[in-house]
Amino acid sequence: MELIPQTGAGKKVCIVGASGKLGRYMVKHALDRGYEVVGVCREKSVHKLADYAGRITVHGAFTNDREVIARAVDGCDAVLTVLVPWGVHDYASGTAKAVMDFAKPGARLVYSCGWHITRDGRDRYKRGIKAAVAFARFMKITRLVDIADQYRATDMIFASDTRWTVVRGSDLEEGPSQGLPVWSRHVGDPVLESNLTRRTDFALFMVAAVEDDSLVREAPAINGRLTPSALAHQGEAAA
Numbered sequence: 280m281e282l283i284p285q286t287g288a289g290k291k292v293c294i295v296g297a298s299g300k301l302g303r304y305m306v307k308h309a310l311d312r313g314y315e316v317v318g319v320c321r322e323k324s325v326h327k328l329a330d331y332a333g334r335i336t337v338h339g340a341f342t343n344d345r346e347v348i349a350r351a352v353d354g355c356d357a358v359l360t361v362l363v364p365w366g367v368h369d370y371a372s373g374t375a376k377a378v379m380d381f382a383k384p385g386a387r388l389v390y391s392c393g394w395h396i397t398r399d400g401r402d403r404y405k406r407g408i409k410a411a412v413a414f415a416r417f418m419k420i421t422r423l424v425d426i427a428d429q430y431r432a433t434d435m436i437f438a439s440d441t442r443w444t445v446v447r448g449s450d451l452e453e454g455p456s457q458g459l460p461v462w463s464r465h466v467g468d469p470v471l472e473s474n475l476t477r478r479t480d481f482a483l484f485m486v487a488a489v490e491d492d493s494l495v496r497e498a499p500a501i502n503g504r505l506t507p508s509a510l511a512h513q514g515e516a517a518a
């Protein structure tokens with residue numbers, strides 16, 4: 280059996296968006312590392328965390344509910360937040376703002392998003408990603424999604440003086456862990472070329488970032504460590 284270092288012993292993390300696919304993997308990794316875990320997810324999704332009943336505290340509410348976030352992050356050493364651009368009511372930016380406003384000073388704040396988010400405009404995107412973003416922007420007319428809100432959320436995080444990390448996920452797949460993904464500062468860097476990460480490893484990176492001060496105020500773009508480009512350009516990965 281793999282011995283997992285108990286890096287979280289005596290510490291508490293809040294996982295905002297805990298019931299989603301990424302969120303549930305984060306809950307597992309955090310518990311495996313000995314963290315006390317508090318989760319926030321929509322009331323109607325609380326049942327998706329049934330496997331963890333009795334092992335975590337769950338707050339059922341929309342993740343931009345400021346009162347609930349204030350209670351959930353109380354006393355937490357870290358907050359892991361899934362940023363999603365659902366609806367047209369500033370869901371992602373409202374969630375990020377609530378986390379920033381109520382997390383204790385000095386807490387590690389780790390957020391998820393995709394490669395499409397850019398911190399400094401120096402990412403080099405292929406046509407497929409540009410087309411996907413253009414389509415997502417167009418989809419605002421359905422009022423189901425507002426990708427601009429995810430940009431507003433991350434711009435607010437980048438400008439903050441909190442101890443943040445914005446983890447930018449590549450395309451995702453399911454499957455057993457391949458270990459901690461490699462990362463680089465800019466999409467377009469050769470090590471990222473394969474653009475494929477196991478979802479469990481995205482979650483692993485989010486949880487590991489809590490203890491990795493070298494990632495404070497970084498926006499790592501990640502890629503699976505066993506992908507062809509990661510193996511071919513091992514020395515060029517940031518970690």
Ligand SMILES: NC(=O)c1ccc[n+]([C@@H]2O[C@H](COP(=O)([O-])OP(=O)(O)OC[C@H]3O[C@@H](n4cnc5c(N)ncnc54)[C@H](OP(=O)(O)O)[C@@H]3O)[C@@H](O)[C@H]2O)c1
Pocket residue numbers: 296297298299300301302320321323324327361362363365366370391392393394447448449450451
């Ligand atoms: N999917 C990809 O290929 C991909 C690629 C790169 C990066 N990412 C990033 O990875 C993270 C997780 O995304 P995911 O696609 O893998 O999905 P996910 O983990 O299942 O997360 C989706 C989240 O959105 C919530 N949600 C769904 N519909 C909603 C609605 N109408 N209103 C409010 N909340 C709603 C879900 O909550 P419930 O459990 O309550 O439904 C869940 O917390 C995101 O930050 C995303 O930007 C995803």
